[in-house]
Amino acid sequence: MRFATYSLDGEVRAGVVVGDGVHPLPPDVTVLGLVRAGLPAALEVGSSVLSGPSVPLHRVRLLPPLEPPTVRDFVAFEEHVEGVVASVSGGSGVVPEWYEAPTFYFTNPYALLGAFDDVPVPPGSRLFDFELEVAAVVGRDGSSLTPDEVEIFGYTVLNDWSARDLQRREMKVQLGPAKGKDSATTLGPWLVTADELESYRDGDGFLELDLRVSVNGTEIGQDLLSNMGWPFEELVSYASRGTWVRAGDVLGSGTCGNGGCLAELWGRGRELPPLAAGDVVEMTVEGIGTIRNTVVAGVELPPVRAARPRPRKRKR
Template identity: 45%
Template sequence: MKWVTYDAGAGVRTGVLDGETVRGLRPGVGLLALLEADALAEAGDTARRAPDEVRPLADVRLRAPLPRPPSVRDGLCFLDHLRGCYRALGRSEELHPVWSERPGFYFSNAAAIVGPHDDVPIAPGSQAFDLELEVAAVIGCGGRDLDPATAERHIVGYTLFNDWTARDHQLGDLAQGIGMGKAKDSAVTLGPALVTADELEPFRRDGRLAPTLSATVNGEEITRGSLDRMDWTFGELLAYVSRGVDLAPGDVIGSGTVSGGCLLEHVDTPDLTGFAGWLRPGDVVSLCGEGLGETRQTVVAGTDVIPLRPGA
């Protein structure tokens, strides 16, 4: 099933995509609550047999399927992406051995979720605003200390994930050395739907999910890749992030960026802010994934920066 959160003008509701229509559940039923109650399958049967309403897809506005998940973690499981970023920054592409010992991840801002067609403001003060092409796994059955061989059973479904990044702010975050901060704080796109794991089985190859993924800016493709190119699988990523901690229904865990799936990897100047390709107001960014659908968003101007101190 493809679960959506939508607004047809009378408030936000939850439903199932059925071709070019949305079969909605009664008002007040949210996707997160269904996951927490382990009631997704039963609700899906209700949406199929006796929906509270049926709306043309063209007449609704899709929101993020999980507008406020319990937590958002983002992995870095495509190591060629990291090598490409190092290359753009003038660093050696040789990775520290730790990247082969465990997957990297950080916590993102669960309050910064935006929908698949929402406008995205540039992070305040940024002159190097970037997109990132990713897929996120959503936890259905919680757990801790998961086994990498079976951890994928805890995934209820997948959605496209755009980890918008202010690259100039990121340089400051890295210099402080305490993790991701304002570089990753402005927006995270989820959508257009939460696609249940069984729906993606036709895209499995050699035991791994392998849907084709692509990203465009103003209709120009910047990369095309496949999910099975992850150096760390979702099972391994979930096993690592669950060590000693509970994963909860609705938790969102990103794959990391597909190789070539951000503008930083295409920087062609030694001066990061001198790159002409950073996102600007009016740019249209789209992510696409086989079986996952497509996001399409317009970048808009951000707010002005308020100085932290007089004269700063």
């Protein structure tokens, strides 16, 4: 089943997407609430409205499928790391520590955008980039879960928009990425429940989904989700070690390889321009759907003030 959150005539509703229409759920139902109720209950609620009227998708604005309490983004594709290390930090190869355990950072849940929203260039950035990912939504609360104990409610497409110039500066301080990833993350077009994608699992438990991204109609990258170093169940398990994950938490796969972002290609010597106002970035993930965002000019702000050197006196 495909659950969406949408806006129509100023009203925000949750609904079930079937074909080119969305069947509205009751006004008090949210997708996050359905996730927290559990997949069997959510499917029952969704099924109850399928015999009712639907709204054409072209009439609505698709919002992020849910309002997650947290968003973690992993870096689970080895090929992506190979290219980006050269582009962002000036290094080469993949550090041995990458292979030891999954790595993630927390990103901004207040900066989520819908599947077809415009995306402003972050203030001060001249190296704006996309990142093609898939996100899993945690299905139940848990702490120190084993992979077998993990429940995933569903999946959606994720574009982790990145200001590479800001990211480069931050990572030289060995803290980040932070502001370089703070401006926008697209989620959409809807949340596909996990049961719909089980047929794509390979023999090792990975989802063998085709991922593609284009800029202005020209395909830039293509990969398989099964090239992740760890399946999503292991990513959720790792995130829960010694702490909690909650139903509705979003975990990104990290950017796929083979052109999943411009920075990877820059690191491999490809001379492609950074994103600029007017560029249209389209991502399609097999079994999930397509998101399409237009880059627009961002707000112009004064330069950031540099730190004031201090004499390091210890007494007034």
